[in-house]
Amino acid sequence: MGVIAVVVIIFTGASISQTITFLSRSGLELTATYNKSLLEHTYSAIRYPMAIGDSDIIVEQFDDIKQNMQGVEVYVTDFRQGITYASEKERTRSPMHQHLHQPEAKQALSDTLQSGQPPNATFTETNGANSYLISIKPVLNERSCHHCHGSSQKVLGAIVVKQPVTSIFAALGATRVRLLGFYTVEIIGIILLLNLLLSRLVTRRIRFLAEQTSRVSAGDVSVEVWDDAKDSIGALTRNFNQMIKGTRDRMEYANSLKLGIYDPFFMVDPDMKITYINEAAAKLAGVQPEVVRGVKTCEELFHSDKCQEGCPIKKALATGEASLGTRVIMTNAAGRAVHLSVSSAALKDSTGRILGAFEILRDLTKEVEAEHMLKESYLREEEAKELLQERVQDLSNILTRVADGDLTPRAVVSGQDDVMDQLIQKPNETLDRMTELISQTQRAAYTVVTGIHHIARGNQSLAQRTEQQAAAMEETSATIEELITS
Template identity: 25%
Template sequence: MGGTLARSLSLRTSLLVTVIAISVFAVIIGTGAWRQRHAALKELEAVVTRESSMIKRAIDRPMLLGNDAGTRAEFAELARSYADTTVHLASFTGNITYSTRPEAERRDLSEVLTDPGLRDLTGRARREALEASLLFERDGRSVFAHVTGIPNEPSCHHCHGASQPLLGQLVMMQDVTPILAGVNGRILESAGISAAGLVALLAGVILFIRRAIVDRVQRITDASTAIAGGDLNADLAVGGHDELARLAANLHGMVGGLKKELGFSKGILNGMTLPFLVADTDGRVSYCNTALLHMLGLDGTPEEQTGKTVGDLMFGEPQRVTVTDRVLRERAVHTGQRVTLDSRKGGQVHVVVDSAPLLDLDGNLIGAFSVYTDVTEMQRQQARIEEQHARIARAAEAARQVSARVSSASGELSEQVEEASSGADEQRGLAVESASAMEQMNASVMEVASNAGSAADLAGTAHEQARQGSVVVEEAVACINRVAEQARVLEHDMGELGTQAEGVGRIIGVIEDIADQTNLLALNAAIEAARAGDAGRGFAVVADEVRKLAEKTMQATREVVGFVEAIRTGVARSRSATDEAVRLVAQSTGLAGRSGEALLAIVGTVDRTADQVRAIATAAEQQSAASEQITRAVDRISTISGHTADSMRHSAGAVSDLARLAQELDAIIDDMR
């Protein structure tokens, strides 16, 4: 059973849903039954309590009157009207005074009542005023008891006195078996309806789970099992748009990717023309191609070789350790391994083995891939090439000896040509140096002649400029004399300006005195106006205005005094500066006169220098003509030497080419060897 549950999703799901549904419905039914029974008991308690209250009121009327016969008549009426109800009225001692069962009168409640719970309840009612209910079983019947304590009220004192707080208790017992049977019937009916609903719900849920989930999962499982078995065309479609549909679509996409990858891998394997094989982790052939069988001289198909060890397929020895086995053991690539195989049809096959481990995406070893390159024909060609190489080596040795002799002769000739070329180069170098020296000397002579001519021109220019300078100096002296005259006039004007400034100062002093007197008079007038009172108020205003005008006059006078003082100070400084300017002008006049005399002396010296420079220029021109003739002769010698050196270099180049060709021939022969 446990194995079946573990393998069946449908069974596990159905069992889980059934257990959960039954548990939930059991809780619901149990809770409903308890609530129905509890509600029925509450209702029954209310009814019995109400009936007990009515009975108490019915028997209270004759008891209050002390009518014993009337009280018994009420109990007899209760017995006739309510056959299923028993009522006991007991005293405070527990003795039954009145009862619907006459045989119980004058007996204690503890003797009549058989239920322990009810006896305890009536015992409490003798001690305290309470009102309580109790359900118990008696002779297979359900009885509901209600106990009510009867207090000793003032209306009862005329018969019973006031000594006891409780007069007794009223015990009412009703057979509620039919009522509880109806309640239990309704509970069973609800349970049956709930059970039917549970069965319907379970059937619907299980059917839905089976069709919407389990059957579709089973289809996906069957298809995935077929795919795992190699059927990549198994149908994964389950319909719908839910998670299972998306799962099926994802699996379909994954299978499509696997088909593409496997198709790509198979395409590569089928397209390989080199012999190869694929081995599993146990070293057994899982795939090989026809080219490998042809190389080994085996008949049949590649599928017939599947399962053999690599040693059995390649060498006919199942236990032989091959390169592929070493790759599987070491999990490392082996390349360029030369192996000699025996063809099944006779002869040997020389191969180069390249083998590598195959790993899955998690890095786990899943097999090995080995490629075999047939180099048998290559080795035969290599043997023929080695034989031809030996023959060429012998011919090359003879050619090398001839080349050595040619190289030796060309070396000697090259040394002789090099020596002649060196002499020609040396001669050419000396001629070039001589020509260069003559050119430098000629350039120096020409430069001297040019400088001499330039000096003569400069001397003439200096003579003219000195003459013009003398004229300018004379004009400068005249201008300086006029400046001195103007400075003396300015000095005289400055003196007069100082005198006038002193006169202005005296006038300002007089104005200050007048302003002081005016201010004093205005003050006196203000005092007199104050003494005159209201009559002199207008005069006081005028006096105040006069005083303000006098103060403004004094302020303006002080400002004018400041300006006049500044003018006097400036005039004094200007007069001093003018005196100094007059003195400097006089000194400049003397210096200008001496400058004119010096310029006249320079004019004479420049004339004499110009004559001498012209003589030097003439001699330099004659020397330059002679040096030009020497330079042309040296250039001609240099040209002839250059032609000779070029010819020798061409000869040396030809000899070098000959020696180089001999060396190349020697190198070619060495390569051939």
């Protein structure tokens, strides 16, 4: 509104200035025309009396001008600027330049007396409270003047007319005041009318649209403005509604994406405050979603081992770079350590300014447990392998001693009833039978020796000794055969 008022004032002021300038110029031009006409009439009236040298008639003409033309001053000067005739008789014989107060007028009079050419313009001067319009006309030395002045002087003098214009300037001033008053009232009326029209057609509608825009900037996207006008504001309003609808659609799309994320997910603002957390993330932390939104930071909620150093969220907020698959260990509300794989990225606006960040978490508890089980299984297998190697080595050592003739060592059975126990048990049984057979052989040999001893002593008959010896030999042969078979 202020701009429109300034524009109206500027254009109206320019119009006032042009009007006043035109009126002033027109008034001065009319006065100058009248002044030149008076100059020509005066010259025509005194030309003949001057030609015949009748100064009385000239004086009467100037007296008539004095009486009938109030305020008009007419002077006739010689070529030395001395006043010869004047409507103001007391100024006769005085220098003309004493009665001209404007330097340009004085210079114009001197130029006219030298060149014989009238000046191209009139001159305005002010003497006290009075203003005059000055016109100058040269008096040339015509043929009719030669009988008195001779022919050597080209210019005999000049006629100077001073027309009072004080009343004209006063009238122009009054006109200027009236015009200023009229245009001031006009400007005020135009401004009030424009203000009324703008208030009804523009200002109210724009103010209402601005209020709705403020609501949108505060986060309320349920705003809808109705304006069916065909002007630019109506088009702006319709575009505003379309923009809000697009914003709602994008927000709904984003909300749908958030709801569609099954894994634990949360978002933070630049101060690390949690602005959104889904049920899965809240359940993982052991809290309710509404308790932490806008209240707690992610560090206060998750207590991760990366919170102080290497935090993916802090990295995203600081550099805008994403982090994928970072392994962290968090402590939930129950104090239980939970292994997680997290991926984080920054949330940016259209200018690239970081507005926050989000993080998606994946619970690795089952994977970690599987890793522990696999590791324990591997360790058990390694222990079993080492034990098996030890038992095989023990068995090998026993067999080596047996091969050297030592039948006393036995392999230790673990009691697990595994294949190795079965393998160990067979050699142990074989060694036990071999020991038993050897014992039987020793006893049989002892019997043979005893029989031979009896034979040697002759206590028995040869037949008995022979039978006993044969029986002993058979028993020894059977034992050896059984040993070989085993």
